[in-house]
Amino acid sequence: MSIVSRTPRSLFRTAAIVTSATLVSATTLVMTAAPALAYALHGCKVSSTTVQWTDGTGGGAYGTVAQSSASAWQATSTPISFSKVASGGHVGINIANYGNVSYDGITQKVGGGNPVCGSGGTWTTKLTATWNTYYADGYSAAKKQSVMAHELGHVLGIAHSGIGPCVSVPLAYPTTDLRYDSCLVNAPKADDVAAANFIY
Numbered sequence: 001m002s003i004v005s006r007t008p009r010s011l012f013r014t015a016a017i018v019t020s021a022t023l024v025s026a027t028t029l030v031m032t033a034a035p036a037l038a039y040a041l042h043g044c045k046v047s048s049t050t051v052q053w054t055d056g057t058g059g060g061a062y063g064t065v066a067q068s069s070a071s072a073w074q075a076t077s078t079p080i081s082f083s084k085v086a087s088g089g090h091v092g093i094n095i096a097n098y099g100n101v102s103y104d105g106i107t108q109k110v111g112g113g114n115p116v117c118g119s120g121g122t123w124t125t126k127l128t129a130t131w132n133t134y135y136a137d138g139y140s141a142a143k144k145q146s147v148m149a150h151e152l153g154h155v156l157g158i159a160h161s162g163i164g165p166c167v168s169v170p171l172a173y174p175t176t177d178l179r180y181d182s183c184l185v186n187a188p189k190a191d192d193v194a195a196a197n198f199i200y
Contacts, residue, residue, distance in 0.1 A: 038161055039172065039195035044117030045157035049079040049200050052089030062131065065141050066093040069148035072187040073156075078196040080156065090123070091155045093148065094130040104135040104176055105147040107154040127155050146186035147176060153188070158195045 053070060057063045070082035070093075092110065109115045109125040118124040129151035136144055150171050162173040166183035170191035173179040180186060188196070 039170070039191045039198075040159035040161040041195060041199065042117075042154065042157045042159045044115070044121055044123055045199050046090045046155060047120075047122040048090070049081065051080060051082045051091065051152075051155065052085045053082055054085055054087060054089050054092045056092045056094035056128075057131075058095070061141065062095050062136075062144070065144045065148060068141070069093070069145050069152055072145065072149045073152055073196075076188050076193045076196065078188075078193055079200050080196055082152075089126065091127045091129055091152070093152075094128050095133050095136070096130050097134050098132040099134050101132065101134075104132045104139075105151045106130050106132065107151045123155075129155055142184075142186050143176070143180050146171070146180035149187055150176075150179070153192055153195075156196055157199045158192060162191060 051070075053066075055063050055066050057066055067084070070084070073080050074082055098106070107115070107127055107129045109123075110128055115127050116124045129148060131144065131147055136147060139147070150173075153172055158172050160172055160174040162168065162170040164178065164183075166185075169179055169183045169185055170189045171179070171185055171187065172192055172195070173183075173185065
């Protein structure tokens with residue numbers, strides 16, 4: 001299975017992307033116990049519970065938020081830990097100006113395009129999780145974290161899912177305008193934790 005995951009800014013503006021690129025037919029829906037509602041999986045994961053990441057942001061404000069996004073996952077009751085490395089690793093956290101497109105974050109393989117899932121159910125290429133600076137330059141640190149922590153969820157194997165109201169909106173919710181602007185979600189919630197625990 002392969003997938004390019006984007007964090008849409010608005011569900012209305014990105015309906016085609018949400019249905020065709022990020023909610024693929026191979027996605028598995030798993031129901032979980034209250035208060036979590038449900039989660040969806042990509043069907044592929046990182047080969048280790050220690051996720052190695054490189055910082056391609058150039059440091060500064062984005063570098064700080066890259067670290068806080070990884071730390072948001074580490075602070076959960078999952079076996080996941082993130083380790084920053086100088087090179088290699090499972091995922092590079094980056095910035096790029098993609099212009100006025102429908103997404104403010106994207107997860108793909110290095111060089112662009114769909115990540116590839118191997119027969120063992122793990123990503124076979126290094127991934128990149130990238131902020132679209134066209135939008136993200138105007139975001140607060142907390143909103144930037146909402147985008148990147150969401151993208152790191154895709155790296156872990158979690159697909160878009162979730163419904164409102166805000167008490168039920170997970171980090172995996174596809175649109176930043178609801179997930180953060182309305183609900184202030186910028187760290188994993190119950191559904192996200194349940195998904196990661198199921199995968200790992």
